[in-house]
Amino acid sequence: MPPVGVEPLLEKLRKAGISEDTYTIVLSPEMVISKRIDVLKKRFPDQRISREELIARAEDLAPPASTYIAFLVLSTAIATGGLLLDSAATIIGAMVIAPLMGPAISTSVGTVVYDRKLITRGLTLQVAGLLLAIAVGAFIGFLITELGMMPPGIDIREISQVAERTNPTFLSLFLALGSGIAGAISIIRNAGSALVGVAIAAALVPPAATSGLGFAFGLPAVAIISAVLVLVNVLAINISALILFWLSGFRPLGSSAVGRARKAVVLNILVLGVAIAILSTVLGLVTYVSSQTALIEQQAKAEVSVMLNESEYEDMRLVTESVDVSYRPADLILNEPARVTVILYRRAGQELPPGIAQRIDDRLTEFTGREVRVRVGFIEAQQTT
Known part of the structure; x- marks a missing residue:
C-alpha cells in the first residue's frame, strides 16, 4: 500500500487487539507489479507517511548529544572561518554537516502528536545548540585576535559575508519560513532531507557565528543584531513546520490527547507568532535603515558627478569609481554625518576652484x-602634446 495507508491499517490492527507492545515493521518493496495499483492510488491519494513513521524519523533526526555537539562545533568553526575569509563556498560546506534540522523538526512533531519527551529534547537541543554556536564563534574570534591572525585595524563589518548577517531584511524571515516548510515536507514525503537541512543550517549557523564574532571583536551592535536574526529564524522555522505538520493531519492517539495537542499547537502558534512580530520590528528597522543609507550613497555619487560636469569644473575629471560614501546604518540611527571622499584629476599647475570641498558639501x-x-x-596629471 502507499505510505499514507500505513496509519489507518495500524489503527485497525489496534482495534483488533494488537497493542503497541508488539513490534510493527514497515517495509518498502523494490517494485510492485499489480493491476490494483491504480485502485490503491485512488483510495490513498495523499503521499504523507504515517504518524508512527513521522515520530520515528523525528527521533532519528535528533542525534545523540555527543554527536550533535561535535558536528555543531565543527560546522560553526568552519562557518566562522568562512565568514572571516569572506568565502561563501566555505560557509556552504559548513552547513552540510550542521545538525540543526533534527531538533527543529522534533519539537514541531512532538507538539502535533503531543509527545512531551520529543518536545523537551527538541527544545533543549535547539537552545543549547544555538548558544553553543555563538560561544564557539566568540571563542574562535578571541583566539584569532589574541594570536594576531587578522590584519591590524581590520573592521569585520566591512567583510561582505559578515555584513550580510548584520544588515538583515525581511527576506531573511522568508528564508527561515521557507526552510521550515521545506523541512516538514521533506519529512512527510521522505524526500530531500539532506538538502533541506543545509537550508535550515544556513539560516541559523552563520548568523550565530557572526554574533559570536561581534562579542569577540567588541562590536555589541553586530552581536545583538545577529543574535536577533538567529532568534527570528529559529522561531520562523519552528512555526512554519508546526503549522504544516498540523495541516497535514497528524494527530496523537485518543480523542483527549487530540484536544490537548490542539490547544498546545494553537498556544505555540500564538506565542511564536507574537515573538516573531515583535522581533521582526528590528528586521523592519534594519531594512529601512539599510535602504536609506543605500539611497544616500546613490544620491551623493550621482550629484557629485552632475556637479563636476558643469562648466565651472570642466577642466577637472572625476577619477573612475572615486566617489566613496561611508554611511552605515548606525550613522543614520545616531544622526551622524555621511563621509564623502572625492578624488579628482587636475592638470599640472591648474588653479583649484576655491572652497570646492565646501561647495560639494553644501x-x-x-x-x-x-x-x-x-x-x-x-x-x-600631465599629458604630452
Missing part, C-alpha cells in the same frame, strides 16, 4: 537633506 546637504562631511583629493 550641494549634497541640500540635495540629500542629510549632514555630510566632504574630503576632496587631487591627482595631478
Whole structure:
C-alpha cells in the first residue's frame, strides 16, 4: 500500500487487539507489479507517511548529544572561518554537516502528536545548540585576535559575508519560513532531507557565528543584531513546520490527547507568532535603515558627478569609481554625518576652484537633506602634446 495507508491499517490492527507492545515493521518493496495499483492510488491519494513513521524519523533526526555537539562545533568553526575569509563556498560546506534540522523538526512533531519527551529534547537541543554556536564563534574570534591572525585595524563589518548577517531584511524571515516548510515536507514525503537541512543550517549557523564574532571583536551592535536574526529564524522555522505538520493531519492517539495537542499547537502558534512580530520590528528597522543609507550613497555619487560636469569644473575629471560614501546604518540611527571622499584629476599647475570641498558639501546637504562631511583629493596629471 502507499505510505499514507500505513496509519489507518495500524489503527485497525489496534482495534483488533494488537497493542503497541508488539513490534510493527514497515517495509518498502523494490517494485510492485499489480493491476490494483491504480485502485490503491485512488483510495490513498495523499503521499504523507504515517504518524508512527513521522515520530520515528523525528527521533532519528535528533542525534545523540555527543554527536550533535561535535558536528555543531565543527560546522560553526568552519562557518566562522568562512565568514572571516569572506568565502561563501566555505560557509556552504559548513552547513552540510550542521545538525540543526533534527531538533527543529522534533519539537514541531512532538507538539502535533503531543509527545512531551520529543518536545523537551527538541527544545533543549535547539537552545543549547544555538548558544553553543555563538560561544564557539566568540571563542574562535578571541583566539584569532589574541594570536594576531587578522590584519591590524581590520573592521569585520566591512567583510561582505559578515555584513550580510548584520544588515538583515525581511527576506531573511522568508528564508527561515521557507526552510521550515521545506523541512516538514521533506519529512512527510521522505524526500530531500539532506538538502533541506543545509537550508535550515544556513539560516541559523552563520548568523550565530557572526554574533559570536561581534562579542569577540567588541562590536555589541553586530552581536545583538545577529543574535536577533538567529532568534527570528529559529522561531520562523519552528512555526512554519508546526503549522504544516498540523495541516497535514497528524494527530496523537485518543480523542483527549487530540484536544490537548490542539490547544498546545494553537498556544505555540500564538506565542511564536507574537515573538516573531515583535522581533521582526528590528528586521523592519534594519531594512529601512539599510535602504536609506543605500539611497544616500546613490544620491551623493550621482550629484557629485552632475556637479563636476558643469562648466565651472570642466577642466577637472572625476577619477573612475572615486566617489566613496561611508554611511552605515548606525550613522543614520545616531544622526551622524555621511563621509564623502572625492578624488579628482587636475592638470599640472591648474588653479583649484576655491572652497570646492565646501561647495560639494553644501550641494549634497541640500540635495540629500542629510549632514555630510566632504574630503576632496587631487591627482595631478600631465599629458604630452
